Structure formats: C-alpha cells, structure tokens
Amino acid sequence: MTDARRFSSRRRPNLAPWLFISPWILGFFLFTLGPMVFSLVMSLYDWPVVGDRRFVGLDNYRVMLTQDPKFWQSLGVTVKFAAIFVPLNILLSFLLAILLNVKVRGTALFRTAFYLPSIISGVALVMIWKWIYSKDYGLLNYALSLMGVDGPNWLGDPHWSILAIIIASLWGLGGTMLILLAGLQSIPKELYEAARVSGVPAWAQTVYITIPMLSPMLLFTFVTSLISAFQQLTIALLLTKGGPLNSTYFFAMYIYDNAFKFHDMGYAAAMSWVMFLIILILSMAVLKYSAAWVHYEGDVKGGGNG
Amino acid sequence: MARTFTYGALIFLSALFVAPFLWTLLTAVKTEAELVAWPPVFWPEDWRWENFATSWAEQPFGTYLQNSMTVVVLSTIGQVFSSSLVAFGFARFRFPGRDPIFVLLLATMMIPWDVKMIPLYMEFNFLGWINTLKPLIVPAWFGEAFFIFLLRQYIMTVPMEIDEAARMDGANPWQLYWRIHLPLMLPGLVLVGTFHFMNAWNDYLGPLIFLNDQTKYTLPLGLGLFQGRHDVDNIAIAAITVILCLPPLVLFFFVQRYIMDNALGSSVKG
Numbered sequence: 001m002t003d004a005r006r007f008s009s010r011r012r013p014n015l016a017p018w019l020f021i022s023p024w025i026l027g028f029f030l031f032t033l034g035p036m037v038f039s040l041v042m043s044l045y046d047w048p049v050v051g052d053r054r055f056v057g058l059d060n061y062r063v064m065l066t067q068d069p070k071f072w073q074s075l076g077v078t079v080k081f082a083a084i085f086v087p088l089n090i091l092l093s094f095l096l097a098i099l100l101n102v103k104v105r106g107t108a109l110f111r112t113a114f115y116l117p118s119i120i121s122g123v124a125l126v127m128i129w130k131w132i133y134s135k136d137y138g139l140l141n142y143a144l145s146l147m148g149v150d151g152p153n154w155l156g157d158p159h160w161s162i163l164a165i166i167i168a169s170l171w172g173l174g175g176t177m178l179i180l181l182a183g184l185q186s187i188p189k190e191l192y193e194a195a196r197v198s199g200v201p202a203w204a205q206t207v208y209i210t211i212p213m214l215s216p217m218l219l220f221t222f223v224t225s226l227i228s229a230f231q232q233l234t235i236a237l238l239l240t241k242g243g244p245l246n247s248t249y250f251f252a253m254y255i256y257d258n259a260f261k262f263h264d265m266g267y268a269a270a271m272s273w274v275m276f277l278i279i280l281i282l283s284m285a286v287l288k289y290s291a292a293w294v295h296y297e298g299d300v301k302g303g304g305n306g
Numbered sequence: 307m308a309r310t311f312t313y314g315a316l317i318f319l320s321a322l323f324v325a326p327f328l329w330t331l332l333t334a335v336k337t338e339a340e341l342v343a344w345p346p347v348f349w350p351e352d353w354r355w356e357n358f359a360t361s362w363a364e365q366p367f368g369t370y371l372q373n374s375m376t377v378v379v380l381s382t383i384g385q386v387f388s389s390s391l392v393a394f395g396f397a398r399f400r401f402p403g404r405d406p407i408f409v410l411l412l413a414t415m416m417i418p419w420d421v422k423m424i425p426l427y428m429e430f431n432f433l434g435w436i437n438t439l440k441p442l443i444v445p446a447w448f449g450e451a452f453f454i455f456l457l458r459q460y461i462m463t464v465p466m467e468i469d470e471a472a473r474m475d476g477a478n479p480w481q482l483y484w485r486i487h488l489p490l491m492l493p494g495l496v497l498v499g500t501f502h503f504m505n506a507w508n509d510y511l512g513p514l515i516f517l518n519d520q521t522k523y524t525l526p527l528g529l530g531l532f533q534g535r536h537d538v539d540n541i542a543i544a545a546i547t548v549i550l551c552l553p554p555l556v557l558f559f560f561v562q563r564y565i566m567d568n569a570l571g572s573s574v575k576g
C-alpha cells in the first residue's frame with residue numbers, strides 16, 4: 001500500500017516541500033515583504049498617526065536631504081560611531097581570538113569570560129555601564145584616578161559620550177570573537193609547521209598565513225558589525241537619551257522619534273528606507289572590493305570569474 | 307616566556323570583562339552610604355541580600371516577569387518548531403525555485419529592523435494587537451532565516467541512506483521529519499532554542515513599540531522605564547539588573563557545550 005502511494009505521489013507535483021517551507025513563505029509575506037512594500041508606500045505620503053494622509057510624492061526624501069539639518073547631524077553621529085566601532089570590534093575580537101588560540105590550560109574559562117557580556121540584555125548592559133561611567137561614584141573614573149588621570153564626565157560631556165557608547169558596545173564583542181576563533185582553529189597546522197621549518201618569523205606567519213586564511217571570517221564579521229552598527233539604538237536610547245547636545249543622537253533614534261514621538265510616520269518610513277539603502281550599498285561595496293583580499297579555500301587564481 | 311605573557315594577558319583581560327558584572331552584583335547588596343562613598347567601597351560591610359526583595363517590590367516586577375515568561379516560552383516553542391520544519395523542507399527536497407528562495411531567505415537577514423518597525427506597528431495596530439503580547443510571540447511561529455540556515459546545516463550532515471531506509475519502511479515525509487530528523491538534530495534545536503530564548507528575553511525595542519500599558523510590560527522594558535523615572539535608586543536598579551541577567555547566564559552554563567561545539571567544532575575540549 002505504501003509503495004503504491006509512493007509511486008503515485010511521484011507522478012503528481014510534489015506538495016510536501018511547499019508544506020514544509022510554508023511557515024517561512026507566509027511569514028515572509030506577512031512580516032517582511034508586506035511591511036516593506038507598505039513602508040515604501042508610506043514614505044510617499046504625509047502620514048500622521050491620526051488624521052488624513054496626503055500623497056506627497058518624493059517630498060519626504062527631498063525635505064530630508066535639503067532642509068533637515070537634524071537628518072545630516074544624526075546620520076553623522078551614526079557614521080562616526082560605525083567608523084570607530086566596527087574596526088575596533090574586529091581588531092579586539094581578533095586579538096582575543098589569537099590569545100585564546102594559544103594552547104594553554106584554562107582557555108575554556110577565559111573564553112567564557114569574554115563571551116558572557118554578549119548574551120545579556122542591552123538594557124542590563126546599559127544599567128551596568130551607567131553606574132561605571134558615573135562622574136562622581138563611577139568605577140572607571142576611580143581606576144583612572146589611581147593612574148593620576150582626572151576622568152571626564154563620560155555621559156555628560158559631548159566629547160566623551162560617543163566614546164562611552166563605543167566602549168560599552170565593545171564589551172559585547174563575544175559573538176564576533178567566537179566566529180574569528182572558529183576561523184583560527186580551522187587553519188591547518190601544517191601551514192605553520194612548514195613556515196617554522198623554513199625559518200619564517202612569528203609576525204610574518206600572522207601576516208602571510210593567519211590573516212589571509214581568516215579573511216572570509218574577517219569579511220563576514222565586518223559586514224555584520226557594520227549592519228548592526230547602523231542600527232544602534234537601544235544603548236543610546238537608555239544610556240544617554242541622545243544627549244548631551246545631541247552628541248549621541250543616532251540616525252535610528254531620529255527615525256524612532258519621527259515615528260513614535262512626532263507621529264510623522266511617512267517621514268520616518270522614508271528615513272528608514274534611506275538607512276536600508278545605505279546599508280545595502282555599503283555591504284555590496286565591501287563584498288565587491290573584498291575579492292581583492294579575501295582568500296577562499298580551494299580558489300584557483302584566475303581560474304574563472306563568476 | 308611567550309606562555310607567561312599569554313597567561314598574563316588572558317587573566318588581565320578576562321578580569322576586565324568580568325569586573326562590570328561583579329561590580330553590579332556588589333552594588334546590589336550595598337547600603338546607600340556605601341554606594342556613594344569615595345573612594346568606592348568594593349566589599350560591602352554586610353551583604354544586604356534583602357535589597358533584592360525590597361527592589362522587586364518597588365514596581366510590579368512580578369507582573370513584568372510573568373509577561374516575559376509568557377513571551378519567551380510561547381515564542382521559543384514556535385521558533386524551534388517552525389524553523390526546523392522549514393529547514394527540513396530546504397534540506398531534504400528538490401523543488402523548482404528552491405535555491406533562489408533559499409538565497410532570498412538568507413538575504414532577509416540584511417534587512418534592518420528600522421524598516422520593518424513602522425509598518426509592523428501599523429499592521430499590528432490594524433489587527434488590534436498593539437498592547438498585547440501577540441506581536442512578540444506570533445511572528446516567531448513563522449521561522450527565522452538564521453535559525454533555518456543553522457538547522458539546515460545540521461540536517462545536511464545526516465546521510466541520505468537513513469532517509470531512504472525510513473522510506474523503505476513506509477515513512478511519509480512528516481514521519482521522516484518528526485520521528486527521524488527531529489531527534490537527530492537535537493543539538494541544533496537546543497542551540498536555536500537557546501539563541502531565541504536569549505533574543506526574546508533580552509528584547510527591548512519590540513516591547514517598547516508594541517506595548518503601552520504597564521500591566522503588559524516585559525522585564526527589560528519595565529527596568530528601562532523604571533530607570534528613567536527613578537534615576538536615584540541605583541541599588542534597586544542594580545538588583546533588578548542582576549535578576550535580569552540571571553536567566554541568560556544560567557541557561558548559557560547549561561548549554562555552553564552545544565554553543566562552543568557548534569561554533570568551534572566538536573574537537574574542542576571543555
């Protein structure tokens with residue numbers, strides 16, 4: 001009986017795979033594609049939460065780019081954050097991964113210590129750092145005072161506030177570190193042995209073996225860090241509320257305020273599309289120019305393109 | 307020599323990473339006077355564990371916790387079930403359009419939350435779901451790209467012969483998924499469940515946007531808004547922060563082996 005069914009089902013178009021993937025297909029239309037198309041339409045409207053909406057064409061985009069200094073200012077804060085955070089995040093993760101890759105006793109314990117901050121809530125992270133950054137009672141300024149440095153007002157001084165957010169964000173680098181550590185551990189040991197036998201010094205082994213072999217992972221973490229840096233919101237929202245003097249007023253915060261404080265849904269939707277386009281263009285650019293320096297195992301140089 | 311340096315660096319750096327946790331725990335059990343002392347008091351004279359109980363009573367944190375648990379439990383079940391279902395569909399069937407659809411699925415990981423946040427608010431508003439926990443639970447029942455990708459990798463390591471043998475014995479695709487593959491990808495399910503649990507437990511922006519009423523707040527949202535209003539009661543904030551950190555940390559210690567195995571390969575010695 002079962003055999004007969006198996007044969008007959010082979011002749012009919014097979015529905016089974018579609019049934020299995022149907023949750024995602026449905027979810028894609030309901031919670032991703034549908035909302036995105038809707039938001040693109042919204043961005044062409046003057047769309048208050050209550051009251052009549054009015055079609056304005058590309059006006060939201062025009063106003064944003066030509067008449068809204070806060071748009072450029074908040075974009076500037078986000079770009080500045082990303083430009084400092086992304087390289088530091090990768091560099092520090094890389095250094096920690098190198099340390100953890102040395103075969104010493106207890107690496108599992110150290111690995112856990114570095115990874116733990118990345119699994120806690122952004123809200124908890126903010127509460128923890130807010131107290132550490134306190135000008136008068138904070139642990140950080142106390143540590144600095146031991147070294148004879150008069151610590152700044154981290155969260156109250158527009159020169160230091162963005163750095164405070166960067167440091168707190170770097171505390172959660174555990175995920176990036178783990179990816180790079182996995183990459184390091186997959187590099188064949190023979191490469192290093194061959195290099196040692198030929199008398200290649202350790203620094204040259206890092207430059208000519210480790211970094212090229214790790215380049216796909218470095219690229220991956222670069223793109224994911226970039227995407228998350230552009231969406232930075234929770235930490236700034238709770239740690240500094242965008243201040244002082246808008247020094248941490250991130251692009252995502254301006255979108256949030258436009259939508260849920262100023263109730264200008266159309267304008268906020270247009271801004272969110274600008275953010276999406278920036279992320280898309282940056283990621284594509286990184287991927288395109290990465291071909292020159294990313295080494296894939298099994299690549300035949302000049303062996304064929306595409 | 308190099309080994310000593312490595313040890314020294316590892317000990318110093320891991321102390322830096324752990325210190326903020328310890329400092330928060332110590333802050334939670336201090337007295338007001340110790341809190342604002344300069345130079346800072348590291349070791350409280352007597353550990354006031356009762357701070358946890360008094361802080362917990364300052365706000366309806368019990369209600370927040372109940373809401374958080376509801377969201378986390380119901381959405382984790384949905385995420386594990388739906389993601390494994392979809393992963394099985396992609397891993398074990400050939401059908402027209404499979405590969406482009408899978409690429410599309412991976413591409414959705416690049417879409418920023420900000421683009422979806424506003425229309426989703428409108429959509430949930432239209433459905434009457436604003437100020438309910440549904441927006442935080444229902445979407446998890448439709449799978450998530452990263453988890454589907456992860457489970458698909460698990461399924462693809464299972465030899466096809468196992469599927470063929472089961473089919474010979476008369477198993478239909480559902481039985482193949484439910485009886486054969488679900489048990490085999492258990493480590494992957496633990497991983498997906500853990501990661502989703504942490505995301506759902508830690509989420510702040512979702513609750514912030516979709517919930518208005520205090521009786522609906524989740525724990526992170528409740529703590530965030532409590533901090534906004536009570537900027538002075540730092541002991542209570544530290545105490546609730548410790549409580550908020552506990553579930554992910556405890557869960558991590560139980561499943562750490564799975565996380566490290568998945569990331570670093572099973573050659574890793576714990």
